[in-house]
Amino acid sequence: MTHIFYFFYGFCLCLSLLCALFVVIWNLHWRGGFAWDRSLLHFNWHPVLMVSGLVILYGNAAVVYRIPFTWKQRKLVCKLVHAGMMFVALLLSILGLSAVFDFHRGFNIPHMYSLHSWVGISTVLLFASQWILGSIGFLLPCSPPWMRSFLKPVHIWMGRIILVFSLASCISGINEKLLLTLNGISAALYNALPVEAVFVNFLGILIMAFGMAIFGILFVKKWQRPEDEGPENAYLLLSEDTP
Template identity: 75%
Template sequence: MAHGFYLVYGLSLCLSLLCALFVVSWSLHWRGGFAWDGSPLQFNWHPVLMVSGLVIIYGNGAVVYRIPSSWKQRKLVCKLVHAGMMLVALLLSGLGLSAVFDFHTSISIPHLYSVHSWVGISTVLLFSFQWLLGLVGFLLPCSPRWFRRSLKPTHIWIGKIVLVLTLVACISGINEKLLLTLDGMSAAAYNTLPVEAVFVNCLGILIVALGTTILGILFVKKWQRPEDCPENTQLLVSESSP
């Protein structure tokens, strides 16, 4: 069982690295690099931060509990690692939104007019709600155990929905950006498939591959953290005690 997991998990790590390399290379090689001055170079932070936060870090944070080597550790350690990674993902996505909103303001482009922007902002808002709910339900010592047990299925379900919405937002955003920049005037038209279009289309395929790999890990029941782990067993005994 562990060998099968680590094979798929290793694939997800390789895809994570490729996604990071591709999105950074796109901004550096074809879009001119990075800045924070209201210019198009500021916009380049948006895809990098959103892919890094909502796809790579979020996806890997979602499978922390599935890693067999972590099952011998106290569950609190996994909770803190999971919550910490999700917080980093949330902060990066917030910074990515700030980059694009500031860029739009500086050149007088309307905000939130496209399907991509609607899906993207909904994803970040739902993710924020999920993280706060998880903080209250699973990390605060005052949270009762019955509430944690009731909240767990909902928390997991929302987490999967956020990942799916992230994939939709990323693919629609990549397509929107290519349609706006490869207009056939200052650059080769998108429908002629210039090198940039091929490269960024491959980025989209990598993002989908990473997302589906993470979802695959989350849907395999035998890769869930067993209930007979030391801390879980102690919890069950304490709950059954008078």
């Protein structure tokens, strides 16, 4: 089963690189590049940071425990790597939100008016809550066993829900951006499928494929990290079942 896992894991890594490459090329080639000055270029950081944080880094952090070569390492090391990756993903997501709010303030655009914005902000808030509660409940040595037992199923469920919300946020945001730009300030119409629309639609397909591959890894029980014995289990950040 190990070689099959590495095939899927390699596929996930390839999709990660393609998602990052597509979202950067989109904003460099068609949207004009990047700036942090509340201009139109300021907004371009938003899709790059959200896809990088909420999808790519979050998804790869979720499968850290499934990688067989990490099973020979101390579990606490894997937990800290996982927590660190999730923390960076959260920071990128917060920066992505900051970019879009700053852009809106620069152009006097109302905040939080679309379904995409509601789903997106909910996803980041859930993510932040998940990270804080997980750190307190599973990482701190002083956390009581009953708290870890109570939080474990919640943490597992929330981890998967956040990934679903992340995918929904990014896909809806990509569609919203195309509708606003190609039917608004751009001469090309979205329904005419200009090159940009085709390219970005492929980005959406790549994001969905990445999410499916991550869930495929998470739901195969044979790819879970073997149960460890010893006192270190009392200081785990997440259970081996956690996504």
